Amino acid sequence: MKRSLATFFILAGLIAMPLRAQVRIDVGFDLPRGVGAIVSGQPEISSEVSDALSQYVIPFPEAGLYYQYQFSGAPVRIGDAFRIGGGAIAFASPDIPDGIAFAYYLGLKFAIKF
Numbered sequence: 001m002k003r004s005l006a007t008f009f010i011l012a013g014l015i016a017m018p019l020r021a022q023v024r025i026d027v028g029f030d031l032p033r034g035v036g037a038i039v040s041g042q043p044e045i046s047s048e049v050s051d052a053l054s055q056y057v058i059p060f061p062e063a064g065l066y067y068q069y070q071f072s073g074a075p076v077r078i079g080d081a082f083r084i085g086g087g088a089i090a091f092a093s094p095d096i097p098d099g100i101a102f103a104y105y106l107g108l109k110f111a112i113k114f
Contacts, residue, residue, distance in 0.1 A: 028062055
């Protein structure tokens with residue numbers, strides 16, 4: 001009896017999970033604020049690029065399709081559809097053989113929910 005009751009609750013949970021899931025499209029743009037590299041464990045940030053990005057606004061358009069279940073993330077929400085956030089992206093570069101390059105940015109996104 002306990003086994004069948006546990007099986008029932010597990011199946012009910014698996015069936016109910018997609019009912020609370022959310023599909024959305026995010027459309028917005030990212031504003032890079034600086035770039036740098038981590039070489040031999042030491043971060044190096046380019047002050048020239050950071051100064052240029054402070055003087056000029058260079059938005060990069062961004063769009064994404066997301067499927068999520070009960071996600072509460074770090075972005076600041078304004079209303080139900082508009083979010084402000086930030087992030088960083090790292091990438092390998094052949095110019096830095098013993099390190100990794102990165103860029104950090106601010107993002108503004110508008111969500112279209114289904």
